[in-house]
Amino acid sequence: xxTISVRRKWEPYxxxxxxxxxxxVFVIFPILIVFxxxxxxxxxxxxxxxxxxxxxxxxxIADRAFAGVMLNTLYxxxxxxxxxTLIGFIVAMTLNTRFRGRKIARSIVIFPWAxxxxxxxxxxxYIINFEYGNLNNVLLNLGFLKDxxxxxxxxxxxxxxxxxxxxxxxxxxxxxxxxxGLQSIDDAYYEAATVDGAGFWKKLTLVTLPLVxxxxxxxxxxxxxxxxxxxxxxxxxxxGAPANRTDTMVTYLYMLAFYDQRKGPATALSVIGFVLLxxxxxxxxxxxxxxxxx
Amino acid sequence: xxxxTADKIRRRNVRALCLCLAALAALLALFTLPAYTFETALxxxxxxxxxxxxxxxxxxxxxxxxxxxxxxxxxxxxxxxVAEEVTTRVNSxxxxxxxxxxxxxxxxSKTAWDFIASGLSSGGLLLAALLCTASAMGLLFAGLPGTxxxxxxxLSRPRYLLRQASCVLALAALVCVGVFPLATTQMxxxxxxxxxxxxxxxxLEQLIGRAEAFLLGGMGGDQASxxxxxxxxxxxxxxxxxxxxxLLMLCGMIALGRExxxxxxxxxxxxxxxxxxxxxxxxxxxxxxxTGFRSNAETTDMYFTNIFPTRWVWTNVxxxxxxGVVRFLGNSLLLSGGATxxxxxxxxxxAYAMSRMRFRGKKTFLxxxxxxxxxxxxxxxxxxxxxxxxLGLNDSILGLMLINAAFNQAFAIWLLRGTFVSISPEMEQxxxxxxxxxxxxxxxxxxxxxxxGIVTTLIFVFINSWNExxxxxxxxSTPFKKPITVGITQFSSFNMIEWQYLFASALLxxxxxxxxxxxxxxxxxxxxxxxxxxx
Numbered sequence: 167x168x169t170i171s172v173r174r175k176w177e178p179y180x181x182x183x184x185x186x187x188x189x190x191v192f193v194i195f196p197i198l199i200v201f202x203x204x205x206x207x208x209x210x211x212x213x214x215x216x217x218x219x220x221x222x223x224x225x226x227i228a229d230r231a232f233a234g235v236m237l238n239t240l241y242x243x244x245x246x247x248x249x250x251t252l253i254g255f256i257v258a259m260t261l262n263t264r265f266r267g268r269k270i271a272r273s274i275v276i277f278p279w280a281x282x283x284x285x286x287x288x289x290x291x292y293i294i295n296f297e298y299g300n301l302n303n304v305l306l307n308l309g310f311l312k313d314x315x316x317x318x319x320x321x322x323x324x325x326x327x328x329x330x331x332x333x334x335x336x337x338x339x340x341x342x343x344x345x346x347g348l349q350s351i352d353d354a355y356y357e358a359a360t361v362d363g364a365g366f367w368k369k370l371t372l373v374t375l376p377l378v379x380x381x382x383x384x385x386x387x388x389x390x391x392x393x394x395x396x397x398x399x400x401x402x403x404x405x406g407a408p409a410n411r412t413d414t415m416v417t418y419l420y421m422l423a424f425y426d427q428r429k430g431p432a433t434a435l436s437v438i439g440f441v442l443l444x445x446x447x448x449x450x451x452x453x454x455x456x457x458x459x460x
Numbered sequence: 461x462x463x464x465t466a467d468k469i470r471r472r473n474v475r476a477l478c479l480c481l482a483a484l485a486a487l488l489a490l491f492t493l494p495a496y497t498f499e500t501a502l503x504x505x506x507x508x509x510x511x512x513x514x515x516x517x518x519x520x521x522x523x524x525x526x527x528x529x530x531x532x533x534x535x536x537x538x539x540x541x542v543a544e545e546v547t548t549r550v551n552s553x554x555x556x557x558x559x560x561x562x563x564x565x566x567x568x569s570k571t572a573w574d575f576i577a578s579g580l581s582s583g584g585l586l587l588a589a590l591l592c593t594a595s596a597m598g599l600l601f602a603g604l605p606g607t608x609x610x611x612x613x614x615l616s617r618p619r620y621l622l623r624q625a626s627c628v629l630a631l632a633a634l635v636c637v638g639v640f641p642l643a644t645t646q647m648x649x650x651x652x653x654x655x656x657x658x659x660x661x662x663x664l665e666q667l668i669g670r671a672e673a674f675l676l677g678g679m680g681g682d683q684a685s686x687x688x689x690x691x692x693x694x695x696x697x698x699x700x701x702x703x704x705x706x707l708l709m710l711c712g713m714i715a716l717g718r719e720x721x722x723x724x725x726x727x728x729x730x731x732x733x734x735x736x737x738x739x740x741x742x743x744x745x746x747x748x749x750x751t752g753f754r755s756n757a758e759t760t761d762m763y764f765t766n767i768f769p770t771r772w773v774w775t776n777v778x779x780x781x782x783x784g785v786v787r788f789l790g791n792s793l794l795l796s797g798g799a800t801x802x803x804x805x806x807x808x809x810x811a812y813a814m815s816r817m818r819f820r821g822k823k824t825f826l827x828x829x830x831x832x833x834x835x836x837x838x839x840x841x842x843x844x845x846x847x848x849x850x851l852g853l854n855d856s857i858l859g860l861m862l863i864n865a866a867f868n869q870a871f872a873i874w875l876l877r878g879t880f881v882s883i884s885p886e887m888e889q890x891x892x893x894x895x896x897x898x899x900x901x902x903x904x905x906x907x908x909x910x911x912x913g914i915v916t917t918l919i920f921v922f923i924n925s926w927n928e929x930x931x932x933x934x935x936x937s938t939p940f941k942k943p944i945t946v947g948i949t950q951f952s953s954f955n956m957i958e959w960q961y962l963f964a965s966a967l968l969x970x971x972x973x974x975x976x977x978x979x980x981x982x983x984x985x986x987x988x989x990x991x992x993x994x995x
Binding site: 175177178179181182183184185186187188189191192193195196197198199200203257260261263265267271272273274275276277278279280281282283284285286288289290292293297298300306307308310311334338342388391392394395397398416419420423424429432433436439440443444447 | 641642645646694695727730731733734737738741742743744745747748751759760761802805806807809810812813817818819822825828832833834836837838839840841842843844846847862863865866867869873898923926927929930934945948949952959962963966969970973974976977978981984
């Protein structure tokens, strides 16, 4: 066993103390505060009043924007996580084959992960500008287009762009995780499969996929959390305009709490989002863990 | 592996050769198909108060048709057409008026051969591509006799070099064709249309002359400049198909210098995919780079056709420093450094206990650590800001530090625990037998050995805190306390965005973290898998 003898029984807890203290104060307390606030009356100035039961939840759900925002959140999470997992998987498979310049290609694919989302979102905001954006410039220069295209013609298209940027910034992380999983697969499995006469698809479904599943699970769970909580992309590109049509839950919550000063419904939304996230991520983790055990 | 027979090699080589010849045939065919379409309005007549079919319309139409016929006499058949556009509207008195605009339009498509024959500068690229291809094929055939049944490794040195040279030439042709559309746009927009109003230089006059002969069939006369200014153009799919054709030829040539055609083709596709991927991923960074060093006027130039800024405006850097960017960077450094320090000071003991000690509640704590990753700070914004008000840490960098440290605890403990578990505890046990305390053993023995893992964690937390945006926007209201991610948003106000300053500062904010990330990339892969999968 990799353990060392401990003389006093309470010693391990002393070692954990700083970490537990830090997390209790700055993670657990805010959660408790949000739960408490969601059941209390809050004035515009932020003064916490009496207990009002589910009134805040009723107000949040009764808001006209609520249904649309929830739907947007669903589209946003499913499309960004789903598509970027697929693309990231393909990219990782490609980068796992041997070719010249592989190391450089890997670094290039993965490094955007270290760039701030605000910065990435700002760049794309410039690129898709109708009047002087670089995308139109490039396409016009190459002669693909006769006239500049308005890439932001409607809010639906803007939302698709936001999802696209979301995918663009998420792919590096998936690639990163899957690549780590792929590298840990022993070549012997593939050699054995080749001897048994397995083709590309059989190798993919019977060897690669089962063996990278733990990595895929980690990256998918983390991505669901990150993407759900992703704020800067939508806030930078549309700010949820027009009329919350491109808002996801997180940006809507921010607007509600800090622009409209409706902190009551905002905390109710926080609780709803928090519970949703716990349920979804917990379910996914449980399902994939169970499969792993079989 | 058994060596392939001479017959098999022969068959392979013939297949590769056929691929080259087919690609050549395709290329020559594509050269005779339209590469660009051009549209020029030769003559415009507007007839007011006219309704389709009435007397004035017939009169005007006849006049325009006559003009068109005159133009058509000088042009190839079916290129001159008359377009009419009818605008109706109801005026203030409630009467419907209508205006008909007639345009005699010259619509023509030009093949690659036309470009070469025109003597225009971008046509030279196509000529070069053609010459490269021809000489590549020439060299290939010159080296061919008597080698069809040999593997490339058995070739004599000069013949081997001949094959290599043909590959290089084919690659050169590929590059030439790829650059051609860019050069054409550059020539037409920058060198010709943008300069038409300027005093004529000999070079411009020559260009106008050639373009007139090319596009107007030499009948522009005095109006040449005006007509050329109205030219619109558009590349066709045939032009772009030249690229795959050349690529196939290149693959065939490489296959002749290697083993099998299918293998070479799949390699070619692989490289193509990787290159495309890298280009797409680097594209936003390229935009950031060129936009950060352009002048304000140029960032919002609709017709900006250069690859790089026409003038690199380095003074953008002093400008943004003047606007407080150094201060923001300093805040970010302080914030991330502090957060990293706190996260490590709390995380190392916890990870140590998790990896080395047995105690009740260990699993619960691990579960709590994993669960706490789910608690992203954004959903808890309202709670955090209330807490900060209560603690008096609102609008302070210290508050941000603590928040970032707390929300990075999970990852820090995860990564550190993975590192510690992978190091055998024997050394520490020996140290404690020698009378070293647990703290001493950790400090003198384990930490030096775990240095790579600790550096990885350190950089990871640093990057996360550096890039954090949302909490900082909410908590920090004093301008000079803002970290860089929030600070750069001051360049984009509601009605005006100073793109050049925004991107110059974004560049300054990105470079350090990207460099740091490059250091830990490899470590992080093993750290995440060992910490994550073995749980």
